[in-house]
Amino acid sequence: MKINQHYLQLEKSYLFTMIGKKVAQFQQQHPEVDIIRLGIGDVTLPLCPAVVEALESASREMGVKETFHGYGPEQGYDFLKEKIAGYYAEKGVTLALDEIFISDGAKSDLGNILDLFDADNTVLIPDPVYPVYVDTNIMAGRKVVFADADASNGFLPLPDENTDADIIYICSPNNPTGAVYDHAGLKAWVDYAKKRDAVILFDAAYESFVADPSLPRSIYEVEGAKEVAIEFCSFSKTAGFTGTRCGYTIVPDALVRGGVALNGLWLRRQTTKFNGVPYIIQKGAAAVFSEEGRRQTLANIDYYRENARILADTLDRLGIRYTGGKNSPYIWMECPNGMKSWEFFDYLLENAGVVGTPGAGFGANGEGYFRLTAFNDHENTEKAAKRIEKLLSK
Amino acid sequence: MKINQHYLQLEKSYLFTMIGKKVAQFQQQHPEVDIIRLGIGDVTLPLCPAVVEALESASREMGVKETFHGYGPEQGYDFLKEKIAGYYAEKGVTLALDEIFISDGAKSDLGNILDLFDADNTVLIPDPVYPVYVDTNIMAGRKVVFADADASNGFLPLPDENTDADIIYICSPNNPTGAVYDHAGLKAWVDYAKKRDAVILFDAAYESFVADPSLPRSIYEVEGAKEVAIEFCSFSKTAGFTGTRCGYTIVPDALVRGGVALNGLWLRRQTTKFNGVPYIIQKGAAAVFSEEGRRQTLANIDYYRENARILADTLDRLGIRYTGGKNSPYIWMECPNGMKSWEFFDYLLENAGVVGTPGAGFGANGEGYFRLTAFNDHENTEKAAKRIEKLLSK
Numbered sequence A, B: 001m002k003i004n005q006h007y008l009q010l011e012k013s014y015l016f017t018m019i020g021k022k023v024a025q026f027q028q029q030h031p032e033v034d035i036i037r038l039g040i041g042d043v044t045l046p047l048c049p050a051v052v053e054a055l056e057s058a059s060r061e062m063g064v065k066e067t068f069h070g071y072g073p074e075q076g077y078d079f080l081k082e083k084i085a086g087y088y089a090e091k092g093v094t095l096a097l098d099e100i101f102i103s104d105g106a107k108s109d110l111g112n113i114l115d116l117f118d119a120d121n122t123v124l125i126p127d128p129v130y131p132v133y134v135d136t137n138i139m140a141g142r143k144v145v146f147a148d149a150d151a152s153n154g155f156l157p158l159p160d161e162n163t164d165a166d167i168i169y170i171c172s173p174n175n176p177t178g179a180v181y182d183h184a185g186l187k188a189w190v191d192y193a194k195k196r197d198a199v200i201l202f203d204a205a206y207e208s209f210v211a212d213p214s215l216p217r218s219i220y221e222v223e224g225a226k227e228v229a230i231e232f233c234s235f236s237k238t239a240g241f242t243g244t245r246c247g248y249t250i251v252p253d254a255l256v257r258g259g260v261a262l263n264g265l266w267l268r269r270q271t272t273k274f275n276g277v278p279y280i281i282q283k284g285a286a287a288v289f290s291e292e293g294r295r296q297t298l299a300n301i302d303y304y305r306e307n308a309r310i311l312a313d314t315l316d317r318l319g320i321r322y323t324g325g326k327n328s329p330y331i332w333m334e335c336p337n338g339m340k341s342w343e344f345f346d347y348l349l350e351n352a353g354v355v356g357t358p359g360a361g362f363g364a365n366g367e368g369y370f371r372l373t374a375f376n377d378h379e380n381t382e383k384a385a386k387r388i389e390k391l392l393s394k
Helices: A005-009 A015-029 A049-061 A078-090 A106-116 A132-139 A183-196 A235-239 A262-273 A279-287 A291-318 A341-352 A378-392 B005-009 B015-029 B049-061 B078-090 B106-116 B132-139 B183-196 B262-273 B279-287 B291-318 B341-352 B378-392
Strands: A100-103 A122-127 A143-148 A167-171 A199-203 A229-234 A247-250 A322-324 A330-334 A369-373 B100-103 B122-127 B143-148 B167-171 B199-203 B229-234 B247-250 B322-324 B330-334 B369-373
Touching: A005 A132, A005 B262, A015 A341, A049 A279, A049 A291, A049 B049, A049 B279, A078 A100, A078 A247, A078 A279, A100 A106, A100 A262, A106 A132, A106 A199, A106 A229, A106 A247, A106 A262, A106 B262, A122 A132, A132 A143, A132 B262, A167 A183, A183 A199, A229 A235, A235 A291, A262 B005, A262 B106, A262 B132, A279 B049, A279 B279, A291 A322, A291 A330, A291 A378, A341 A369, A341 A378, B005 B132, B015 B341, B049 B279, B049 B291, B078 B100, B078 B247, B078 B279, B100 B106, B100 B262, B106 B132, B106 B199, B106 B229, B106 B247, B106 B262, B122 B132, B132 B143, B167 B183, B183 B199, B291 B322, B291 B330, B291 B378, B341 B369, B341 B378
Parallel strands: A122 A143, A122 A167, A167 A199, A199 A229, B122 B143, B122 B167, B167 B199, B199 B229
Antiparallel strands: A100 A247, A229 A247, A322 A330, A330 A369, B100 B247, B229 B247, B322 B330, B330 B369
16 A cells, blocks of 8 residues: 655654743743733634524434434535625625535645645745645645845735646735735736636635725635635634634636546545535534624624734734734734844743744744734733833843 | 546446435325335434533533634644543553644545555555545545355455555455454455555444454454554544534554655645644544543443344344344345345335345445445334335235
8 A cells, every 4th residue: 555655755844842941941940920821823712602502402403303414415504604605795606505514624624625626736835834725735746936025015925927727826915914905915816827727726714803894804705716716714713613623615606627527426426435524513603693693792802802912912013014904904014123032032931921923933924023812801911012022122 | 627537437426315215206196105114324413412411511612712712733633532542541552642633523534535545556445335436536536346245255355466556445344244253354454554565445434333352443452463454433423413524544653655644645645635623523522531421422332232233133034044133233134035225125115114235336246235224223223123124025
């Protein structure tokens, strides 16, 4: 039996292991320091009451013969797809129910979607980036090229007509940089993809953090995008579902390559290799769109936004350049005084007891940058902000 | 962009669509007939009280900051892995926790595991068979060969030394035939795989239906199996989780090919393309192993077993040959009077109002056979059995 040799080309990621090790070591040497973690991309607020109530009620349904649910449709229940279609309608995007696939999260589908594509395709990925885009393509032996995201383009690279690409990843609001494309930026990518018969994989996991109404929250807000883009979204950041696992993927009927509708291919993939998201969880996700659910989840997002504002204001006062913080839970800051990413990590941990994520861990262009997240308490975020301000204004 | 052309080689499965269409048509023409469905492989009893209580309680935990769970380990929580290790210990199989991966069901992992293998491997699949084994390999362009399961070998094919294979599927108790391998049968496959450096993918989804203590419920009950086999199991049939979605996959540390441990490859696959099963669902699954949960889920299995016995006894009285029914929820019967599968389907529907599944839908060797399932009420099963007996004893 021959194993998939491409797996051996994967680099081991030591980023979060290394962070954990350094923090543990520092805490051991300085047990008195109250370390504040602004490094992790995980939510901290619990599920909102409307969702918990729906989960409990669906659990009870499953215990009664008349309301029990066995195998559901692999692509998800209509009761949830209808809510999602309604959510898109608010953004001015019309979706048919068969264009919506309920998933167990954006990460799974972003990896699994690659099943539909030949190994002989060139993949264009921004740098810095969420590492999963690169790894899932290395696993299949695809050629990967990078689009430089840096200070010169505000970490929002535009298409380079000299670069050939068949599959293009866009994450907006971006992880890790927090930068958000405007309509013109996304339109440039849609046009580029159309010209090349390429497909855009649009990761919208952080869309609910967009506060500026002029910024697109779905790539389908851009004309013609349905012919070139698949969109991935998730309840993880919208409603704190990181441990509850539900998301959705949009494969428009208009997306056809080589005479084949990708919607049909994806349906075949999902009905063959997936058995749907738990009924209980889909009921919980549907409650996110109830009147109460909307109000409660928005309140949580506003809570995180306030944390981002606290951190952004601090950096503004310090005159430190950053992206994100306004329409994103992430703040991507330049390391002060020309420090390198890991150098600043140590400096901040040792002198302020604050943990962030070294930008170098997200790609070559991340060197010299640092990621802070809004996923913490107001109290801790304020404390961390004060410590950062005190340290860096010296 | 080039699509994965292998998808175009997939045959559309019309089996259950065709059944649905024929049944609907018949019901329309004969609205007075009370049709009984013994065709579907889905459970009918609700989740047991111990599981529902655990799901409700975990849902409430998720609504409180102190007990909220965000991202969990992709490979599953130890609290559930420990229960599974305990369950295997009862069968005399010792597993390390890192050999157990919690999944959202056997179907997902049976498809996704193929990521680890090169496209250039020959796959050996029994015929008749659960269609997903074939389709997932066609999607990757692998060569598929079949092992004939038929009356001559009791639908339990043994290795043929003249057949070369790198990846071998075994499902025991089998879907659709209900046949169960004994130790000697599995040992023959383990030895064959070892000699060829092949890997066995062992589907144990129906293991909890094995009542005969002399029959293996895990391939690891066979010596040396840890060096050649990956085992897939599920709470779907054990505890009625078809719509609740939880299973587990065992990749033993001893399974090494080309100097590479498959356990490490699968861990890398899962941490890159999967984000774990919902915390709530894992809590529900753990409750299956509590004292109450064990008692309640066993009672449900006994309920289905009684249905299988009713059907088997009927066929015994009619002198119709079949496999399964004793250690399986499936009964695989010879169509009477030399009828073909679809011919018997029509005959049974039109003359007894009973729906089953034509064996021909599961592969070439299924022609002339018919699958009945134990997943229904006692009342309906008894009614169906009486109608079958009346019709076929004429």
